[in-house]
Amino acid sequence: MSNEPREPGRRDDRDRKPGGQGGRRFIRARKSCKFCADKVDYIDYKDARLLLSYVPERGKILPRRISGTCAPHQRMLATAIKRARNAALIPFATD
């Protein structure tokens, strides 16, 4: 896994803002739910492209604390990802 090239714009980029001095000052942009911003009412499990942005390389579901998704949307997202896995649209696991 560590041998693979890092995909840009994944976990590292949105996780932390640069310029934290000595690790004391935490100026972190408030993460917001992308689905709330886009006013999504139903997350379709067939939209593999959308779901893959919430599934990092390993194939696990990206946790809420990293993506900033709100609880109701994270729930919808989780079921959609699980459905998509069964439909072979998204891998269960990759290594």
Add this chain to the structure above:
Amino acid sequence: MRVYEVLFIVAPNTEEESIESLITQLSDVATNQGARIAKVDRIGRRRLAYPIQKFHEGHYVVLTVEGSGTEIAELERRMRVVDAVIRYITIRIDEDLKRAEKFRAKRAVKAAAGGRKTRRRRSEPMIPVGADNNDEEEGDEA
């Protein structure tokens, strides 16, 4: 009445006509049981995320079925028997759609009436209204 989404994957080595006939065959099964096929969506040939029965590709077909639920059992039984169908998934979507509709309606109401109200509330200072009154009363006593 319930709405279902029946997704199935047809093996990549089946010919175009047999896929077509399979779709009509399955639709007929559902309609004979009293259901209505609302939509037939052929997503087409797609790479599978993992091999299923040693196939790496598959034809995706989605049927939207409106019915009571009994025809789904028959439909699934048929799909189990047919070798060309390598995977099928049935999902009940009417409740999800209803919920989505509710959210949309709620948002429409909010946008029409409460849009300004909520914004003003947020800009107000964080001191509750009751606290303000208390202060005045204390001042009178003193």
